[in-house]
Amino acid sequence: MLQCTALTAVRSPTGEIGYPSCELGEKHDGEHAECCWEEDAWGGAVWFRWDALGGRFVLLPWCEVAGGAYGDACTLFRNHPAAHSWSVVDPTHEAVRQELERQYPDLSRGPERP
Ligand SMILES: [Zn+2]
Ligand SMILES: [Zn+2]
Numbered sequence: 001m002l003q004c005t006a007l008t009a010v011r012s013p014t015g016e017i018g019y020p021s022c023e024l025g026e027k028h029d030g031e032h033a034e035c036c037w038e039e040d041a042w043g044g045a046v047w048f049r050w051d052a053l054g055g056r057f058v059l060l061p062w063c064e065v066a067g068g069a070y071g072d073a074c075t076l077f078r079n080h081p082a083a084h085s086w087s088v089v090d091p092t093h094e095a096v097r098q099e100l101e102r103q104y105p106d107l108s109r110g111p112e113r114p
Pocket of ligand 2: 064075080085
């Protein structure tokens with residue numbers, strides 16, 4: 001599943017202008033979401049959620065469901081819509097990853113061995 005391409009501009013609580021881009025799978029239900037900063041002590045992160053009417057910062061626990069080719073934990077928030085992060089492909093990141101793998105095959109990450 002490709003990543004949602006929604007993008008917006010927002011002033012952070014500390015006054016800087018940021019440009020959140022949605023991390024969810026394309027055609028997801030509900031608001032868009034970008035992880036802004038992790039709150040490790042709390043076990044989650046602050047996300048910026050937005051839609052056509054505006055946005056807000058919300059503290060949400062991690063999804064943490066493991067899966068995908070490498071058994072990675074999902075890096076989205078609990079009960080997020082659409083696919084888990086290990087099934088969502090950012091086409092730009094994927095193009096960069098493939099180019100790096102071509103140039104530096106020694107660095108590519110093989111499947112976990114038992
Ligand atoms: Zn989105
Ligand atoms: Zn998930």
